[in-house]
Amino acid sequence: MPWIEPLSADDREQFASDLAQAASAGDQAPEQLAAVLREWHETAEILADSEAMAELAESADAAARGDVIRGRDAVRALRPRR
Secondary structure (H helix, E strand, O other): OHHHOOOOHHHHHHHHHHHHHHHOOHHHHHHHHHHHHHHHHHHHHHHHOHHHHHHHHHHHHHHHHOOOOOHHHHHHHHOOOO
16 A cells, blocks of 8 residues: 555554454454545545645644634634624
8 A cells, every 4th residue: 555655653553453453343344444444544645745734733833832712712713703
């Protein structure tokens, strides 16, 4: 699976563990395996996207600075103004 390239060594180990666990899910194994593959593929796509990673880093920096909207203020900010 060439798409796992952006995953770190630790992520690859977790991916393998998640696959093994899904494979042992009995009758649910096909659905579990599909879900694991989909989730990790999406993760790898984000990690490979430099713009997405820059936005995530910027968000983490803003949160570390306390430059975030919390709780009810966040909900109010999402509501359309009347």
